[in-house]
Amino acid sequence: MHKRIRQNKLTLMIFITVCAVYTVIVYSGKTASSAPYLSSQAMEGEKLWQDNNCASCHQIYGLGGYLGDDLTNVISNPHKGENYVKAFLNAGSKSMPKFNFTEEEKEQIVQFLSHVDWTGYYPNVDAELGKDGWVSIKYK
Numbered sequence: 001m002h003k004r005i006r007q008n009k010l011t012l013m014i015f016i017t018v019c020a021v022y023t024v025i026v027y028s029g030k031t032a033s034s035a036p037y038l039s040s041q042a043m044e045g046e047k048l049w050q051d052n053n054c055a056s057c058h059q060i061y062g063l064g065g066y067l068g069d070d071l072t073n074v075i076s077n078p079h080k081g082e083n084y085v086k087a088f089l090n091a092g093s094k095s096m097p098k099f100n101f102t103e104e105e106k107e108q109i110v111q112f113l114s115h116v117d118w119t120g121y122y123p124n125v126d127a128e129l130g131k132d133g134w135v136s137i138k139y140k
C-alpha cells in the first residue's frame with residue numbers, strides 16, 4: 001500500500017518535471033523571438049504612420065484606403081525612394097494633406113517604410129502558378 005503511494009508520487013514528480021522542462025523549451029525557443037526586427041526609429045515611424053492616419057488613404061500589401069498609392073515598395077522603387085518620400089510628406093498635393101514633420105520624423109517614416117519594403121513585394125507580379133496548383137511567390 002505505502003509502496004504504491006510512493007510510486008504514484010514519483011510518477012507525479014516525473015510528470016511535473018517533464019512538463020516544466022517542456023514549458024521552458026517551448027517558451028524560450030527561437031521561434032517565439034524570430035519575428036522581423038523593427039528598429040526603434042522604424043517603431044517611431046510606425047507610430048507616426050498610425051497617428052496621422054496614413055492608412056486611411058494609403059495601402060500596405062493592398063490593405064488601406066484607396067485615395068493614395070500603395071506604399072509597400074515605394075522605397076525600393078528606382079523612380080521614387082527615400083528622398084522622394086520625404087519631399088512628398090511636407091509638400092502634400094491636391095489630395096494629400098501637408099504634414100509639418102521634423103527631419104527626424106521624416107527619417108522615422110522612411111525607416112518604417114524601408115522595413116515594410118524589406119518584407120516582400122506587392123503586387124507579387126513574378127508569382128508563378130505550378131502544375132500542381134501551388135503558387136510560388138518571389139521573396140526578398
Ligand code: HEC
Nearest residue numbers: 052053054057067068069074085088093094095096097109
Ligand atoms: C487624405 C488622404 C491622404 C493621407 C491621410 C495621406 N496621404 Fe499620402 N498621398 C495621398 C494621395 C492622394 C497621394 C497621391 C498624390 C498625387 O499624386 O498628387 C499621396 C501620395 C503619397 C506619397 C507618394 C506616393 C507615390 O508612390 O508616388 C507618399 C510617399 C505618401 N503619400 C505618404 C504618406 C504618408 C507617410 C502619410 C501619413 C503621414 C500620408 N501619405 C497621408 C493621400 C493621402
